[in-house]
Amino acid sequence: MATLSDSFGLLAVLLAVVGTLTESFPTLFAMRRNEIGIRMALGASRGDVVGIIVRQTLLLLVLGVSAALPLLFAAARGASSLLFDLQPKRSIQLCLGKPPC
Numbered sequence: 899m900a901t902l903s904d905s906f907g908l909l910a911v912l913l914a915v916v917g918t919l920t921e922s923f924p925t926l927f928a929m930r931r932n933e934i935g936i937r938m939a940l941g942a943s944r945g946d947v948v949g950i951i952v953r954q955t956l957l958l959l960v961l962g963v964s965a966a967l968p969l970l971f972a973a974a975r976g977a978s979s980l981l982f983d984l985q986p987k988r989s990i991q992l993c994l995g996k997p998p999c
Contacts, residue, residue, distance in 0.1 A: 926951065 927934070934947050 926955075 930951070937947055937950075938944070
């Protein structure tokens, strides 16, 4: 039963991430359309422009994950009193690919 709940939780997170990415990338390009046009007019190649956007997106990803992981562990510790016969870090271990103890 816990594995089923974990699976649905991971599926919900995956759908949220995909939804956020599909909504934010077109908005990002639309907001930076003028900057992209100026860079290309000054001689930047398509790869250079894509590289700039990918680097900035990866930076935001790293910052978001580094901010979220401590909150995840704090929430798991706080939720441990609400769990009955389940380990609080089981979902975290499944996400990281480690077998639960």
